[in-house]
Amino acid sequence: MIEARGIHKSFGELEVLKGVDIEVAKGEVVSIVGASGAGKTTLLQILGTLDRADSGHLTIAGTEVGRLGDRKLAAFRNEHIGFIFQFHHLLPEFTALENVCIPSFIAKQERSRAEKRGQELLGMLGLQSRMDHKPAKLSGGEQQRVAVARALMMSPDVVYADEPSGNLDSRNAEDLHQLFFKLRDELEQTFVIVTHNLELARMADRSLEMKDGVFTQDLELLA
Numbered sequence: 001m002i003e004a005r006g007i008h009k010s011f012g013e014l015e016v017l018k019g020v021d022i023e024v025a026k027g028e029v030v031s032i033v034g035a036s037g038a039g040k041t042t043l044l045q046i047l048g049t050l051d052r053a054d055s056g057h058l059t060i061a062g063t064e065v066g067r068l069g070d071r072k073l074a075a076f077r078n079e080h081i082g083f084i085f086q087f088h089h090l091l092p093e094f095t096a097l098e099n100v101c102i103p104s105f106i107a108k109q110e111r112s113r114a115e116k117r118g119q120e121l122l123g124m125l126g127l128q129s130r131m132d133h134k135p136a137k138l139s140g141g142e143q144q145r146v147a148v149a150r151a152l153m154m155s156p157d158v159v160y161a162d163e164p165s166g167n168l169d170s171r172n173a174e175d176l177h178q179l180f181f182k183l184r185d186e187l188e189q190t191f192v193i194v195t196h197n198l199e200l201a202r203m204a205d206r207s208l209e210m211k212d213g214v215f216t217q218d219l220e221l222l223a
Helices: 040-047 070-080 096-106 111-124 140-152 170-187 198-203
Strands: 002-011 014-024 029-033 055-060 081-085 158-162 190-194 206-211 214-218
Touching: 002 040, 014 040, 014 214, 029 040, 029 170, 029 198, 040 055, 040 158, 040 190, 070 081, 081 140, 096 111, 096 140, 111 140, 140 170, 170 190, 170 198
Parallel strands: 029 190, 029 206, 081 158, 158 190
Antiparallel strands: 002 014, 002 055, 206 214
């Protein structure tokens, strides 16, 4: 599903990624841990095509994304990649359903088709009765589940999550963690998760530690 080779990235004279290699299979949940400044978020942004590497090769679902121009890359990202961030980034003036449907609206899909898909996802995530509520009327856990539904809207090949439970209390964090694995089992959804939560990291199929811009070892070895 994902194959990255020799990923390098610098900001000025600061070399953040120093030749990262990673492969992720379809339906796999991979977590990435490491101290702040290790390069985790930079790597996730490159794997998610939000930024480009200085050098190296990245293939997602058979497409070498480095060969795509900006417009084609944006279209590829919307169709094939979902994102979940620490803060849900829901638009406050839109309902939960409208927020979930945004990727479909960007792709100019028929509104009725988009809303049907959005309703299905919100129902799957236990938010049937909250579809018409705006974010301010939702709890933190509900807001993050709306963000998960939005990430799944286009049936993406991979979902990237950056500290997805970092803004939740322990109960909602545990519920969110369990949800990821339910989605993997039911939808064969692929996840790459950057997290400081070692419990979540060790639940993953593979847990990788990043240090000084490279992967060091599986987290299992550190337990």
